[in-house]
Amino acid sequence: MQLSNEEEDYNLSLSKFESMLKTNKVLFFDSEEFEEIILHYLDMGKSALAKKALKLALEQHPRSSGLKLVQVEMLIYDDKLEMAEKLLNELYAIEPTNEEIYIQKANICSKRDQHEKAVEMLKIALKYTDDYADVYNLMGMEYLFMDNLELAKDSFIKCLEEDFEDQSALYNVVYCFEFLDQNQEAIAYLNKYINKNPYSEIAWHQLGRLFYGVKEYESAIHAFEYATLIDEEFLGAFMEKAKALERLKKYEEAIESYNRTLELDDATSYALLRIGKCYERLGNKVLALKYYNKTVHEDPLLDKGWIAITDFYVRQKNFQKALFFVNKALAIDNQNKLYWKRFAAINKQMNFFEEAEFGYRKAVEFGDYQLDTWLFWVDILQFLGEFESAIQTLLQASEYFPEENEVEYRLAGLYFMLSDNIKAKFHLSNALRLNYDNYILLEDLFPVVWEKKMVRNYIDKHKKQ
Structure with missing residues (x-):
């Protein structure tokens, strides 16, 4: 894959800077190069290198407002809010129309839990910015902090109108709709969004989730299939599709979809358990048991796996085997109320009443x-x-x-x-x-x-x- 000129320049700047650190030679970088280098180290969590780069940058470009704004960002990151605020006020006196000043002031207000004031700062930033999407996204987060889901939703929608590929804003919009119990409105919104951006696998996946939530399983499957057509390795969409297929009792298709998740990533106990459940519903007891055993082998702490095996043998009226497996489960976790309740019920079926009484007592003791x-x-x-x-x-x-x-x-x-x-x-x-x-x-x-x-x-x- 060929790199763009910008990416090549960025990589060269980074290599040049790291080479300088190794040789102790002082090389010249323009202020924008320094900004990119500093932000790179901040994103990587390498704050010591970011501070070293900032020190060199300010020595070479002491009047750069861009670098001073990066310095503000680092001060806020270190919770040095008074110092950051003082520097911002100095910058404001020079550049009162610089939107980044208001964004950083909003960050300081947010850190102080002054979220309404933060929104006011961001509204001023909107007057001067060219990046409306970023500001609307920040406003949405402030409204979330204030638990004002309606205004948060509106802000994230405005963000997506400016940049419909902002995936975090898309997730946040859906979150707001769901929190407000507006599932049908969310479905309508996502359908409109997909008309503008039909190749968004995230939108199709979220639409499928919403259809699943309102029990429209056929529509959910349709949406998940589109998500997997766009991204053939979208594990979450295959998993959700399998769950919807289970709801429609299409167990063979569900198994196929669960198996696809196992091909894409390491086996998960959840997928193995669901495959076992599907096989049991298809009447294939041998394969059901095989996958239940795989489940507990994959994750011995997953109580649903042990419960599945135990209940399987209870349904077969093989209480000796059921008791064997519930005892194995209790050997791993002897404070699990679900295990103790089954231990009691199985012993009751076998007319071991004293053991059954002990089991129910332990189940209650551990919170049942x-x-x-x-x-x-x-x-x-x-x-x-x-x-x-x-x-x-x-x-x-x-x-x-x-x-x-x-x-x-x-x-x-x-x-x-x-x-x-x-x-x-x-x-x-x-x-x-x-x-x-x-x-x-x-x-x-x-x-x-x-x-x-x-x-x-x-x-x-x-x-x-």
């Missing part, structure tokens, strides 16, 4: 506060005859579910079992108030209690009220 987890745990405690523990667990659950009839019916049943009729009637009254028809739970879970005439009379009495 879902209602079904509490209820499964309590029902096993009841089965094991640990009524007091079951009550304490239900009282704990009631803090998360204060108006849940299933908790109240169980508390009533357990208190009746312990002959604490006052507390039993209190909770039974709550349960009947919350859901009268669910009194059948007492018959199912506490047949001994249900046989008591007093209990049935209390329920009938409540109905008459």
Whole structure:
């Protein structure tokens, strides 16, 4: 590939400067060359070299406003805002129509969290600049800092009107639309944008994402395909296309698209997992299992991989194998609530009730506060005859579910079992108030209690009220 004259000159300047540093000979550069060299080192994160270049530059060009503005930029970068401001005021006295002065003043205001003032500075910069796109982009970022998404969106749109190839502005426009929950408006905007710039793979990809978000999966696939036609190595577009194909139950095509991502880059556990899911839905259990195993091999810390294998064997009713894999998962991460819940459910299926009770207890201990987890745990405690523990667990659950009839019916049943009729009637009254028809739970879970005439009379009495 041939370099342009500008690129050749830039590379020569850089080589010349670095050669000078090695030989300690002082060579002459014009001020623009120095600016490019300094900004290059800043972009590379080599601030020491940038400062050395600036020192030499100002020695050779002490009156260059361009270099002084670069000096301001470096002072701001180093959080030396007072020094930067003082230098800007000196420059303003000489060049009051230099837009870069106002841009740097805006940067200082932004650093001080004075975002409204920063916008005012940028509005002045607009009067003097030829690079409207850059200023509108900066304004958009200030509005984002102020959480004014509407004005941010408008600024990024204006930026794109000036430079429709500004990819960061395009991403930011879509972000604003999505944050404002304006997905349909975003789709309309991107369609207009694509009419002007049909070869923007980023626009097609973002359009596909938006269609996916509103569940228009066919349109999403169409957009992702355009993105991959423009850029045949657009990994993200292949991944998103595969997800949309899955939604349409086109599992073979989804596998093909996921496989394309594996060709483009190192295997990702997500792609391997999704391929496994697709094969399972196609009824190919052998390949499904193969890819689930690849998933956990690729990323042993990905809980979804271990859960996929465990659930696979549960669906086959092969509980021994399911237990084997959930135990392997727990050996890697014994604080994962999802693993403990499955450990409990599998042991329950195998009639290992003490192990199941332990599993549900650990699941709650590590943050699983879902209602079904509490209820499964309590029902096993009841089965094991640990009524007091079951009550304490239900009282704990009631803090998360204060108006849940299933908790109240169980508390009533357990208190009746312990002959604490006052507390039993209190909770039974709550349960009947919350859901009268669910009194059948007492018959199912506490047949001994249900046989008591007093209990049935209390329920009938409540109905008459």
